[in-house]
Amino acid sequence: MRVSYIRSLGTFTLLKVQHNSYRSTINLKAQIRTQAMSNQQMFLWWGSGSCPCWKPMIVLAEKGLWKGLPNKLISFDEEEYRCSDILAINPRGQVPTFKDGELVVNESNAICMYLEEKYSTAENRLLPETPEQRSTVYWKIFEASNVEIKVLDALAYYFYYTKKEDRNDEVIKEKVATAKTELSHWEKDYPALRKYYDTITARPSVQATWPPHWREGPTAENHLAAL
Amino acid sequence: MRVSYIRSLGTFTLLKVQHNSYRSTINLKAQIRTQAMSNQQMFLWWGSGSCPCWKPMIVLAEKGLWKGLPNKLISFDEEEYRCSDILAINPRGQVPTFKDGELVVNESNAICMYLEEKYSTAENRLLPETPEQRSTVYWKIFEASNVEIKVLDALAYYFYYTKKEDRNDEVIKEKVATAKTELSHWEKDYPALRKYYDTITARPSVQATWPPHWREGPTAENHLAAL
Known part of the structure; x- marks a missing residue:
């Protein structure tokens, strides 16, 4: 490992570390630039x-x-x-x-x-620190596509796109069973899902970005009522 | 930024850097441990x-x-x-x-x-260095699920799971169209896909992990022949 140069960059110091490991090749300059974050671009x-x-x-x-x-x-x-x-x-x-x-x-x-x-800064980072901890987050990010396919696509979109008179009870029963099986995978690993939901939805970031048309009142139908 | 301590760890040096940016909180110790990589666990x-x-x-x-x-x-x-x-x-x-x-x-x-x-080491890393470059890789990783759904699931698995006498020409025509539309998205952005495929498949890593039953000879049917 070799510290090749240290120089001042405004009020921050740029430390360039050169060795053979992976993360050292990440451009530290990029981190420092983010201290003055802008969203106008x-x-x-x-x-x-x-x-x-x-x-x-x-x-x-x-x-x-x-x-x-x-x-x-x-x-x-x-x-x-x-x-x-x-x-x-x-x-x-x-x-x-x-x-x-x-x-x-x-x-x-x-x-x-x-x-x-x-x-990200140390104050607002969302992913955990170690590769081991992050691996579980990645696992759940990719696994979550199952919820999209087996709950949202299968069930909610069926109600959304099928007129009441065209709906088939047998089809609904099957789709509800698929959705319930999917949700059981999550509930088994995370028994406090409801508390997690309440904690997350209370965050200012979630409140600030809440879908505006949901604020206008309940939608005509609760597509996931069967669950 | 503050270099809090430098100490020797076997033949490697552990440099612990403390400041307010994101990456600095990644445990450098973890990198160094990987220098002696083992797969036996x-x-x-x-x-x-x-x-x-x-x-x-x-x-x-x-x-x-x-x-x-x-x-x-x-x-x-x-x-x-x-x-x-x-x-x-x-x-x-x-x-x-x-x-x-x-x-x-x-x-x-x-x-x-x-x-x-x-x-990863500097020699075998697969993701590029900067967040900007990596963002495109992430984009394509998630976008690739479309190929799975619209080419593999839709077309290849239809042939795989449907007996020849049960196949429907209209259904096949529709599935082929969907698959072609999907592939056109990739071919437009990456016109040298064939060369990319040849380069990738020639890598020792790909050769060493080639599905063993594919080596035994061609499968009975080319499910993607229609493309």
Whole structure:
């Protein structure tokens, strides 16, 4: 290991450490730049009530970057996710679509990872310190796609897209069973899920980014009432 | 920033840096420990020809950790992924299932992330250095689930699970169209995909972990011939 040079950078000191391990090659300059964080070069296209959109919005709020962030709330009903601004940098025509200066990052989880790596301080970091601890978070991030597929896609979207008169009790029964099996995986490992939900939703970051149309009142139907 | 102490740790030096930025809180000790890498405390349950299994196997091989790694090749036909050893630490009964000492990591991408963070050196790191560069890799890791859903699940598994006499030409036509649309997203951004494939498959890590039953000869049917 070799400390090659130490120099002043404003009020901060840049320490460049060179050795053969992985993390030392991360550019420390990038960390220091984040001490003066700005969100004015960012842009987020998002939709109200979309989980994929909400995720990076919460992370932005946790980093103190949500307030004043240039953004556009698009209308799902008018299919504004297919507008030319979005399609130009996200050919799948999806939200969230995110820019930080010239850098485009799409896919909600990738945006969260990027924000965590680029804009964290010791006070607002969301991932734990060690590779061992982080591995469990990564495991749950990827495992959570099962909830999306087996609860949201399978059940909630069935109610959402199927008229009452077209719904089939047998189909619903099967979908409810699939969703319950999925949720049981989480409840077994995390018996205090309800408390976790209450703790998380009380956070200022979650409150500040709460889907605006949910504030206007309950939706016509609780699609997950069967659970 | 404050260098609090420097002390010798075997032939390596441990430099503990304390300041307010994120990365500094990563335990440098963990990096140094990896200089003497061992795989004897690891265990991988895997299946031949499974993409989720192959991913961490390639990463292990890239880190020089595949050779001699305690592992079990399970049989999909005999549903050995539901064996008690696996179910005890992976209630979904899936492969890959991975252990590193007492630490369990499941979900293929999470295993890859863990191995990259824990066992990388400057020579074998797979992720790029800066948050900006890594953000694109993360984007593509999460985006790649579309290939799994729209090409593999939709098309390959239809052929795999549907007897020839039960196949429907209209259904196939629709599934092929979906798969082609998906692949076009990748070909537009990465026109040299074929060259990339050839470069990747030539790597020793890929050759060393090639699904053994694929070496025995071609499978009965090319499920992606329509593409």
